[in-house]
Amino acid sequence: MAEELSLLGMWASPFSCRVKIALKLKVVQYKYVEEDLFNKSPLLLKYNPIDKKVPVLVHNGNPLLESLVILEYIDETWQGYPIFPKDPYERAVARFWAKFIDDKLLPAIRRACWGEEKGREKAVEEATELLQLLEMELKEKRFFGGETIGLVDIVADTLSLWLTSFEEGSGVELMTREKFPKLSKWSHEFASTSAVKENLPPKDELTVFLKSLFGKPAK
Amino acid sequence: MVEVYQQVLYIKLDQVALDFSIQEKELSKKREMAEENKVTLHGLWLSSYVKRVELALKIKGIPYEYVEEDMKNKSPQLLKYNPVHKMVPILVHNGKPIVESSVILEYIDETWKNGPPLLPRDPYERAQVRFWASFVQKQLFETMISVLKSEGEAQQKVIKELLDKLKVLEEEIKKIFPEGIPTSMNHETVGLLDIMVVTCFGPHEVQEEVLGFKFIDTEKTPLLFSWLKALNEIPVVKEATYPREKLVEALKYIRQVSLNK
Numbered sequence: 147m148a149e150e151l152s153l154l155g156m157w158a159s160p161f162s163c164r165v166k167i168a169l170k171l172k173v174v175q176y177k178y179v180e181e182d183l184f185n186k187s188p189l190l191l192k193y194n195p196i197d198k199k200v201p202v203l204v205h206n207g208n209p210l211l212e213s214l215v216i217l218e219y220i221d222e223t224w225q226g227y228p229i230f231p232k233d234p235y236e237r238a239v240a241r242f243w244a245k246f247i248d249d250k251l252l253p254a255i256r257r258a259c260w261g262e263e264k265g266r267e268k269a270v271e272e273a274t275e276l277l278q279l280l281e282m283e284l285k286e287k288r289f290f291g292g293e294t295i296g297l298v299d300i301v302a303d304t305l306s307l308w309l310t311s312f313e314e315g316s317g318v319e320l321m322t323r324e325k326f327p328k329l330s331k332w333s334h335e336f337a338s339t340s341a342v343k344e345n346l347p348p349k350d351e352l353t354v355f356l357k358s359l360f361g362k363p364a365k
Numbered sequence: 366m367v368e369v370y371q372q373v374l375y376i377k378l379d380q381v382a383l384d385f386s387i388q389e390k391e392l393s394k395k396r397e398m399a400e401e402n403k404v405t406l407h408g409l410w411l412s413s414y415v416k417r418v419e420l421a422l423k424i425k426g427i428p429y430e431y432v433e434e435d436m437k438n439k440s441p442q443l444l445k446y447n448p449v450h451k452m453v454p455i456l457v458h459n460g461k462p463i464v465e466s467s468v469i470l471e472y473i474d475e476t477w478k479n480g481p482p483l484l485p486r487d488p489y490e491r492a493q494v495r496f497w498a499s500f501v502q503k504q505l506f507e508t509m510i511s512v513l514k515s516e517g518e519a520q521q522k523v524i525k526e527l528l529d530k531l532k533v534l535e536e537e538i539k540k541i542f543p544e545g546i547p548t549s550m551n552h553e554t555v556g557l558l559d560i561m562v563v564t565c566f567g568p569h570e571v572q573e574e575v576l577g578f579k580f581i582d583t584e585k586t587p588l589l590f591s592w593l594k595a596l597n598e599i600p601v602v603k604e605a606t607y608p609r610e611k612l613v614e615a616l617k618y619i620r621q622v623s624l625n626k
Contacts, residue, residue, distance in 0.1 A: 211496055215492050215496050216492075219492040222491065235458075238463045238468050238471070242468050245468065
C-alpha cells in the first residue's frame with residue numbers, strides 16, 4: 147500500500163513551518179495543502195473538528211494535531227535524521243525547552259509586540275528575561291541540538307524570521323545583537339540551514355501579513 | 366594428618382576471606398548504584414501535577430524519596446534544581462533534575478522499562494495519548510481553574526467553555542473505550558492519559574462542592590463519570606486521594622485570594 151502523507155498548513159504559520167522542516171530533514175515526500183484560515187476547508191474541519199487549527203498531518207488517513215505532538219510522531223515513525231536526542235535525560239531537557247518556548251516565551255513575545263500599550267513596558271521586560279534564559283541555554287553551541295539542528299531549534303523557528311517580522315511590524319525591539327549575541331548568531335545560522343531556508347516564507351510578505359493580523363504598532 | 370586438616374582449614378579460611386571480600390565489593394557497588402539510581406521527588410501535597418508523577422512512580426514500582434516543598438519559602442534545592450520556573454514537581458534521578466510533569470512522565474516511561482508502560486507502543490496511538498493528555502491539562506483543567514478564580518460574567522464565560530470542552534472529551538472517550546468503560550481497572554493497565562484524567566478530575570465532587578455546580582455527572586458526561594469512578598477505586602489511586610476537608614479549604618482559599626486581587 148502506498149503511503150499517503152499530507153500536511154494541512156498555512157504559509158505564514160511558524161507551527162506549520164516546524165512540520166515542513168522536520169519532514170524535509172527526514173527526506174519524506176508529502177502533499178502540502180495550503181489552508182485559508184479565514185475560510186476553512188471541509189478537509190480541515192473534518193480532520194481537526196476540535197480546534198480547526200493548522201498544522202494537521204494526515205498519515206494514511208489518520209490525522210495528527212499540535213506541532214509538538216506531530217514532531218514526536220515524525221521522529222518515531224521515520225528513521226534517518228534524529229530530531230530528538232537518544233538519551234532519556236537529554237530528551238527530557240529538549241522537551242523542557244520546547245515547552246518553555248511554546249508555553250512561556252512565545253506568549254510573552256506576542257504580548258510585548260502586539261499587546262496593549264498600557265502593559266507594554268512590563269511585557270517587554272518579561273519577554274527579555276525569558277529570552278535571556280534561552281540565550282544562556284545555547285551556551286557556546288552552534289545550535290540547541292549541538293552541531294546540527296534538533297527539536298529545540300525547530301520549535302524556536304519563530305525566533306528567527308518571525309521575530310524579525312514582529313519587531314519590524316510592531317516597532318518593538320526585542321532580540322538585539324547587543325543584548326543577545328548568541329541567539330542572533332543562532333538565528334542567522336538556523337535560517338541558513340537548507341532544510342529551513344527552503345521552507346521559510348518570504349519576509350516582506352510575512353511582515354505585512356503579521357501587521358494586518360495583530361493590529362497597531364507600538365509607535 | 367593434623368597438617369592436612371590444617372591445610373584444609375587454611376584453604377577454607379582463605380575461601381571465607383575471599384567470599385567476604387567479594388561480598389564487601391558487591392555491597393559497596395550496590396550502595397553506589399543505589400545512590401546513583403536514587404530517585405527523589407520534590408512536591409507539594411496539593412498539586413495535581415505532583416500527583417501525576419507520584420502515581421507514575423507507584424505504578425512502575427519505582428522506590429523514591431519524597432520532599433514536601435514550601436512555595437512561600439522556596440528551598441535552596443528547589444531553586445537549584447528548577448531555576449527557570451522555581452516550581453514543583455521536580456524529579457531528581459542520578460543527581461540530575463527533570464522538571465515539568467509531562468516531561469517527567471515521558472522520562473519515567475523511557476528510563477524504567479520493567480514496569481507497566483505508560484504510553485502505547487504504536488506511534489499513532491502515542492500521538493493520540495499525548496494530544497488528549499495535553500487537552501485534559503490545558504483545555505479542561507486550566508479552564509476549571511479559571512472558573513474557580515473568577516465570578517460574574519467572566520465566570521459564566523469560562524463555565525460555558527468548560528462544559529463545551531467536556532463534551533469534546535466525552536465524544537473521544539467513546540473511541541478510547543469502544544466497548545464501554547470497564548467496571549474495574551487495575552494499575553497495570555493504567556497509562557498516561559488515565560493518570561492525567563484522574564489527577565485533574567478525580568476529586569471532581571470536591572471541586573463541584575466548592576464551585577457550586579456539577580460539571581461531571583451521569584447525565585452530561587456519563588462516560589467520563591464512569592471512567593473516573595473506576596480509576597478512583599484503584600488502590601494506588603485511592604491511597605493518594607486528597608483529604609477532603611483539606612482540599613475544600615485549599616480550593617476556597619485559592620478562590621478567595623484570586624477574587625481579592
